[in-house]
Amino acid sequence: MHLTLVLVVGIVSVVATSAVADRIGVAAPLGLVLVGIAMSFVPGVHVELEPEIVLDGVLPPLLYASATRMPGHDFRRNFGTIFALAVYLVALTTVGAGYLAYAVLPGVGLAACLALGAVVSPTDAVAATSVGSKLGLPSRLTAIIEGEGLVNDATALVLLTSAATAISTPTHVWRVGVDFVYSVAVATAFGLVVGLLGVVARAWLRDAVTTTAVSFTIPFVAFLPADLLDASGVLAVVVAGLVSGAMGPRHLPAPSRLAESVNWRTIAFLLEGGIFLVLGLQLKPLWNGVEDAGLSAGTTVATGLLVAALTLGIRIVFVAPVIARLRYSAERAGRQRARIAGVEQKIDDLGDRLTPRRLQQARQRVAQHKADLDFSVTQRLGARGGGVLAWSGMRGAVTVAAAQTLPADTPHRAQLILIAFTVAVVTLLVQGASLPYVIRWLEVPGDDPALERVAYAALAADMTDAAAEAVSRDAVVASVGVEAVERMERLLRDRAKPREQDAAHDEQARRHGELMGVVLAAQREALLAAQAEGRYSSAVLHRAQQTLDLQELMVQRLPSTSG
Incomplete structure (x- = not known):
């Protein structure tokens, strides 16, 4: 019972102190350390x-x-x-x-x-x-x-x-x-x-x-x-x-990652708070x-x-x-960035001699290096x-x-x-x-919100283009029909358009769900490629990842694509 009481008091103290610290604009670890110091002088309190x-x-x-x-x-x-x-x-x-x-x-x-x-x-x-x-x-x-x-x-x-x-x-x-x-x-x-x-x-x-x-x-x-x-x-x-x-x-899958994220955030919050309190x-x-x-x-x-x-x-x-050293690296990156165009041209010239896979890998490495150089130049410290x-x-x-x-x-x-x-x-x-x-x-x-909005819009456009290309493939059209593909393409181009057709009947919802699976898979591949190349900031990539996860959860509530 004593251990149970200690745990309950500890959790309540961590939550209450963190909430108060957040309200008054103080970092929670500092408040928890002060509370712990004060509690150490209370008779009978010994941890x-x-x-x-x-x-x-x-x-x-x-x-x-x-x-x-x-x-x-x-x-x-x-x-x-x-x-x-x-x-x-x-x-x-x-x-x-x-x-x-x-x-x-x-x-x-x-x-x-x-x-x-x-x-x-x-x-x-x-x-x-x-x-x-x-x-x-x-x-x-x-x-x-x-x-x-x-x-x-x-x-x-x-x-x-x-x-x-x-x-x-x-x-x-x-x-x-x-x-x-x-x-x-x-x-x-x-x-x-x-x-x-x-x-x-x-x-x-x-x-x-x-x-x-x-x-x-x-x-x-x-x-x-x-x-x-x-x-x-x-x-x-x-x-x-x-x-x-x-x-x-x-x-x-998205449900697993979202569940892990919430649970690990809770565990980390309690452990961090408890350790500063102790x-x-x-x-x-x-x-x-x-x-x-x-x-x-x-x-x-x-x-x-x-x-x-x-x-x-x-x-x-x-x-x-x-x-x-970081300043010197940024200056050197600026000089190297001017030579990237020549490297890209050389890869294009060698395109006929390389397999499609090798060509894609070479272009991705160059794109990653270019993004790293841009990062060094623009994210100076x-x-x-x-x-x-x-x-x-x-x-x-x-x-x-x-x-x-x-x-x-x-x-x-x-x-x-x-x-x-x-x-x-x-x-x-x-x-x-x-x-x-x-x-x-x-x-x-801090990071410029306007630039992040522009970058997010560019990433969303890349993901939408990848999805539009994926749903227009012959195999997809043959599976769900031209009408469903056209409806999905209109939906992709105009995200604000309501989706009254989705729940019209089970068959139409099934086709929509199948198409959304194709769309999300293509968008996730485009997001992962952008992440590998490093063309966008972590905040932009994280926001896009959350959007995809939530969309995947919504699609899972549609009728099964198995029919």
Whole structure:
């Protein structure tokens, strides 16, 4: 009964706090942390943050849910920046924060201090994107922040494992590099296999309830084997999520994907809210733990503030060359874009020598490269975007949970955990609360709604042309009749025209349903081709995907096309 009461109170607290935070314009994670801190001082309220529950039970589904929502071409286009932030910046922060702690904490060995550095190095993308989404950050900046948050946990946990091992056993630097490469390679392989098999299994089931149930197991199926082989289970989950998100629209029916989307959004909302609430609840127990160890909690918090300031400073310095590199890439893309026409002409000249399939593949690769160049030129991130990116480096509950995995014999373990907690809470509350003002002060422009409307209209026209071509094929005309095809063509050209004929009688509705199946299949292929080429933004593609899914649900309510 006690556990049931805790769960009910927790869910009610998450929902109520999130609702109030939304009404007053505050990011929900910040409000939940403050509520948790206040509740930690209520007599009788004591909730332990078990690191295994967070790292093995909560983190995999959270990362999987985020990864499935990450557009594949956004991740690919920003991979260089994401890799730099998630690997190089994490390593730099680990070393910098570790040596700072080593300098100010007498009696704590270098290995333990580097472990602390690894703990405070990964950012929490949930808090940053929850603020940015309300203030209209450009989609590219949001994708970079989310991508960094997906990958950097894996880097930090690998470094933490190496540093924690070095506390009791000497470890060479080259060994850390070998462990990292091994961890990434094995995790990536497991993630690819599990993601692919998960899509195949759910496509075979084709029932919204059973496919959703299977999707709940995918993050753990990816995590556990990789973790047992001492690889990064977290990275395996991310790769599986990216594969599922990329392959789902082609292989899974709309009802299954819509059901999964709603259920995963609900799960992610409760897990994210619960983890931030529990994070705030740790203040009093951690404070008491330091005092019980005979150490000064006030001095420990002050050290945490110093470490938090250093992590922010390192991030600001690191982001500057990253933005400079993006600026150089945009200038180079502008020069390369001028030569694309010549490449397209060469492919046309070779058309007679290539098979139709090879010709189509060549044209698609060129179209994708052209779209990537256009993306680099039009979606620039200048100094203002870099300022927001630098200020978005908040830490979260993973930092505190990872700190609690330090070996029991670690010198001043309670003090290190409270330092990690201080870094997480201070960056969340200070940077998180001020991020909206930073965004407004820097006047970072969001995506242009007018351009998105034009792009959506162009994509809709492409999909309509593909559908019109599909319904006019001889096989389709022979199957449903000329009259039905002509009626569908008029409907395609004028979406506003009412469909009184659809329910005239079952036979006519059957033919309409069959034609709509052809239309939707052709439109989905056109959408997937546009997604592969990257000619449109993620927001435009997502809107078109939702429209198709809803239309597919409507068609399924028509009489069966089998007669």
